[in-house]
Amino acid sequence: MEKYAKLVVRSNTIHTDNLFTYKFSNLLIDDLKVGHRVLVPFGRGNKPTEAFVFEINNKVEDNIRLKEIIDVLDKEPIFSKEDLELVKWMKNRYLCTYIDCINLIYPKGYKLNNYKVAVLNSDIRNLDQLEIKGVISSLNEDEQIVVNSILDNKGKIKIDKLKSINNINNILYRLNKKNIIDILWEYKDHKNEKKICYVSLAIDSDYIDEYIKNNKIALGSKQKEVINFLKYNDNSEINDIMELLNASKKSITSLYDKNLINLEIRDYYRRPKDIYSTDYKDIKLNKEQLYAVNKITSEMFEENKKPYMIHGVTGSGKTEVYMEVIDYALNQGLDSIFLVPEISLTPQTIDRLKNRFGDIVGVFHSQLSEGQKHDVYKAIKAGKIRILIGARSALFAPFKNLGVIIIDEFHESSYKSEKNPKFSTIEVARYMSHKENISLILGSATPSVEEYYKACNKEYELIEIKSRANKRPLPKIEVVDMKLELNNGNKSIFSIRLQQEIETAIKNNNQVILFLNRRGYASFVSCRNCSYVFQCENCDISLTYHKINNIGRCHYCGYEKEIPHECPECGSNYVKPFGIGTQKIEEELKNIFKDAKILRMDKDTTSKKGSLEEILNKFKNKEADILIGTQMLSKGLDFDNVTLVGILSADMILNFPDFKSFETTFQLVTQVSGRAGRSDKEGKVILQTYDTDHYAIRRAINYDYEGFYEDEIKIRKAFGYAPFNNMVSVVISGENEHIVKQNAKNMYDSIIYLLKSRGINNFDFILGPNPCSISKINQNYRWQILFKDEDIEINLLKGIIKYICITKRDVVFNKEVNVSIDINPNNIL
DNA sequence: AGCACGCCGACT
DNA sequence: GTCGGCGTGCTC
Numbered sequence: 001m002e003k004y005a006k007l008v009v010r011s012n013t014i015h016t017d018n019l020f021t022y023k024f025s026n027l028l029i030d031d032l033k034v035g036h037r038v039l040v041p042f043g044r045g046n047k048p049t050e051a052f053v054f055e056i057n058n059k060v061e062d063n064i065r066l067k068e069i070i071d072v073l074d075k076e077p078i079f080s081k082e083d084l085e086l087v088k089w090m091k092n093r094y095l096c097t098y099i100d101c102i103n104l105i106y107p108k109g110y111k112l113n114n115y116k117v118a119v120l121n122s123d124i125r126n127l128d129q130l131e132i133k134g135v136i137s138s139l140n141e142d143e144q145i146v147v148n149s150i151l152d153n154k155g156k157i158k159i160d161k162l163k164s165i166n167n168i169n170n171i172l173y174r175l176n177k178k179n180i181i182d183i184l185w186e187y188k189d190h191k192n193e194k195k196i197c198y199v200s201l202a203i204d205s206d207y208i209d210e211y212i213k214n215n216k217i218a219l220g221s222k223q224k225e226v227i228n229f230l231k232y233n234d235n236s237e238i239n240d241i242m243e244l245l246n247a248s249k250k251s252i253t254s255l256y257d258k259n260l261i262n263l264e265i266r267d268y269y270r271r272p273k274d275i276y277s278t279d280y281k282d283i284k285l286n287k288e289q290l291y292a293v294n295k296i297t298s299e300m301f302e303e304n305k306k307p308y309m310i311h312g313v314t315g316s317g318k319t320e321v322y323m324e325v326i327d328y329a330l331n332q333g334l335d336s337i338f339l340v341p342e343i344s345l346t347p348q349t350i351d352r353l354k355n356r357f358g359d360i361v362g363v364f365h366s367q368l369s370e371g372q373k374h375d376v377y378k379a380i381k382a383g384k385i386r387i388l389i390g391a392r393s394a395l396f397a398p399f400k401n402l403g404v405i406i407i408d409e410f411h412e413s414s415y416k417s418e419k420n421p422k423f424s425t426i427e428v429a430r431y432m433s434h435k436e437n438i439s440l441i442l443g444s445a446t447p448s449v450e451e452y453y454k455a456c457n458k459e460y461e462l463i464e465i466k467s468r469a470n471k472r473p474l475p476k477i478e479v480v481d482m483k484l485e486l487n488n489g490n491k492s493i494f495s496i497r498l499q500q501e502i503e504t505a506i507k508n509n510n511q512v513i514l515f516l517n518r519r520g521y522a523s524f525v526s527c528r529n530c531s532y533v534f535q536c537e538n539c540d541i542s543l544t545y546h547k548i549n550n551i552g553r554c555h556y557c558g559y560e561k562e563i564p565h566e567c568p569e570c571g572s573n574y575v576k577p578f579g580i581g582t583q584k585i586e587e588e589l590k591n592i593f594k595d596a597k598i599l600r601m602d603k604d605t606t607s608k609k610g611s612l613e614e615i616l617n618k619f620k621n622k623e624a625d626i627l628i629g630t631q632m633l634s635k636g637l638d639f640d641n642v643t644l645v646g647i648l649s650a651d652m653i654l655n656f657p658d659f660k661s662f663e664t665t666f667q668l669v670t671q672v673s674g675r676a677g678r679s680d681k682e683g684k685v686i687l688q689t690y691d692t693d694h695y696a697i698r699r700a701i702n703y704d705y706e707g708f709y710e711d712e713i714k715i716r717k718a719f720g721y722a723p724f725n726n727m728v729s730v731v732i733s734g735e736n737e738h739i740v741k742q743n744a745k746n747m748y749d750s751i752i753y754l755l756k757s758r759g760i761n762n763f764d765f766i767l768g769p770n771p772c773s774i775s776k777i778n779q780n781y782r783w784q785i786l787f788k789d790e791d792i793e794i795n796l797l798k799g800i801i802k803y804i805c806i807t808k809r810d811v812v813f814n815k816e817v818n819v820s821i822d823i824n825p826n827n828i829l
Numbered sequence: 830a831g832c833a834c835g836c837c838g839a840c841t
Numbered sequence: 842g843t844c845g846g847c848g849t850g851c852t853c
Contacts, residue, residue, distance in 0.1 A: 013830040
């Protein structure tokens with residue numbers, strides 16, 4: 001009997017993004033299942049290629065010549081039926097390729113090792129020595145060299161090894177034509193699975209010396225050392241022993257031959273190191289927290305339950321609620337996924353989980369190496385990890401009995417992926433929770449307006465936590481009008497009020513956090529004479545000034561340039577940095593508070609591994625009075641001794657050209673303010689702004705989320721933004737500006753043509769084509785067309801975009817442009 | 830994409 | 842006749 005498999009091959013292009021049909025023979029018929037990873041010959045050269053089985057059928061529709069599956073790559077299928085459904089759903093939802101989705105669910109720990117070989121043709125192989133010699137002598141010199149090297153290598157050689165020979169491709173081609181050699185693909189199955197050898201004593205440590213003496217076993221001095229070492233460190237890794245005792249592998253394995261030790265090969269699981277540490281506190285839940293826990297745990301096994309949204313003020317102890325829920329699930333045999341916006345910014349949360357649950361807590365995020373990802377993947381499959389904390393990609397961990405998904409600070413933009421597939425973590429989690437009856441919990445002090453709207457429409461079970469866990473009131477937020485400040489002659493970045501408060505705080509031995517949403521020293525450098533602005537050479541972005549090396553740096557591509565004293569345009573000496581960044585804050589602060597110890601936390605000071613933890617630890621240990629930072633300090637940090645938070649310029653985000661900027665401002669002000677007064681000490685917040693009347697500011701200083709929501713939702717409705725409409729962004733980019741522009745226009749025309757043919761004549765829902773706000777990144781010009789699903793059904797709209805951008809890609813677009821589709825993008829720059 | 834093949838012009 | 846470069850077209 002013969003069966004047929006439809007599968008997806010690993011090939012990084014939309015041109016092969018299809019299900020391909022292969023047949024497979026009796027050999028595999030019992031072993032091969034849907035979800036298996038297999039090896040298939042692919043393309044004209046039949047290159048061995050990794051592939052994923054999506055369907056298995058007994059019949060095949062049309063009689064195209066089918067190739068045969070070579071091999072099954074794993075014992076068990078790596079994907080469940082649900083996984084494959086999820087892949088198909090995501091592909092359709094985000095208009096990406098199968099492989100994009102597969103890469104999320106299955107880390108590419110496995111590398112196929114492909115190579116081409118030249119072998120003697122079977123006709124030649126069957127000849128006797130003398131006849132072969134005859135054939136060889138009929139060849140030219142080059143050909144003889146090649147055939148002889150094949151003969152020297154037992155009739156088969158890797159083509160790579162012949163590369164030093166001139167014109168090798170042609171020689172091989174000719175030999176192949178003359179029917180002397182065949183050229184074939186071969187592969188080596190190289191699994192990226194580290195194994196580690198563990199060494200233990202075969203005899204009880206108390207009796208081993210006696211055993212050696214009685215049996216008259218002769219040992220070298222190194223071997224004696226090893227035995228002694230094992231007496232106190234039984235079950236050690238062989239590598240450690242070799243390193244610590246400077247022993248050779250042979251000296252250890254010969255102990256095995258003498259029956260003194262056991263060797264055991266086990267999977268090696270690299271645990272990421274923890275640097276940050278907190279003290280364990282025994283915490284009693286308050287009424288509201290208990291209600292939340294009971295609500296969620298009591299419904300855990302109910303079908304068709306709604307996802308939960310916990311709206312709890314900052315410091316309301318949401319993490320405690322999550323941990324209780326995880327604990328309950330654990331006791332019921334269910335595993336949990338705990339998602340955080342960015343793993344590197346949440347050492348405190350990781351630590352709390354590890355403190356409470358120990359070794360079964362795993363950490364997963366996209367900065368792990370492929371090997372490390374694979375380790376975590378395997379540990380989860382083996383049941384060694386029951387709770388996984390991680391960034392958005394952790395959502396796809398291969399738990400068998402997943403019971404709980406928590407999305408903490410779910411309003412954060414990092415939950416929307418910017419890479420293919422450009423998925424929304426909340427959307428995918430809701431899909432999974434619905435399909436597999438998982439308890440989904442979204443938590444935030446400042447829910448996104450979109451999701452809160454859905455909660456109001458009863459799509460979520462809304463749980464409010466209004467009291468802070470420590471029963472302290474939220475810190476009072478005081479607004480300082482920077483216009484007045486300027487009128488009164490204060491040109492500094494710091495208002496008089498803020499300076500006073502900083503001084504008081506330091507005097508009382510308390511700590512201060514200052515927040516500014518821009519790193520670097522100055523936002524741009526320009527000439528006062530001719531208003532020339534220093535720009536990145538690769539991007540349409542002005543360079544941010546970094547004073548340390550007197551350089552301008554592009555925050556998009558990393559381009560750096562030394563800033564000259566003279567203007568390259570007009571030659572004047574009036575080149576000056578403008579705007580403020582965290583570096584400048586630090587500098588000015590040092591001038592005002594000469595004795596204060598200051599730490600700065602932004603992307604520039606935390607890029608080195610462990611440096612973030614170092615800064616946090618230093619601040620926690622009161623080695624500094626003031627911590628200056630960007631966004632990254634708004635997230636969940638817990639410092640007992642901070643009594644003052646200064647928000648230096650709330651306008652920076654407010655004036656950002658994006659429909660979400662008011663929401664972002666409200667969220668940041670609330671989140672940053674929440675860093676003050678987290679323990680027994682009362683906290684205070686000073687907020688500096690030029691726009692004291694803006695509703696985002698006014699609502700934020702009163703901690704009035706509902707009020708802000710009411711204001712904001714009206715605006716969203718009036719302008720047709722989320723949650724009332726979906727938005728689809730298509731960005732066309734490439735090195736040739738003219739072709740990019742032409743292609744964008746081409747796409748627009750094609751879409752108009754298609755819409756007209758369907759009787760649609762109102763094109764108001766299409767914006768563009770226009771150059772993107774950032775019209776060039778990394779030497780690539782960018783044009784954009786934006787769509788809203790106003791007056792058009794979202795699936796029709798997506799169908800049309802899919803048809804133009806994917807199905808008819810080669811007709812509409814040039815080969816050298818890149819087309820990127822984003823459903824509900826975070827920003828439209 | 831990435832691979833193989835074929836066409837063409839240059840060179841011996 | 843031989844060599845190597847590039848353009849083209851397909852992938853069960």
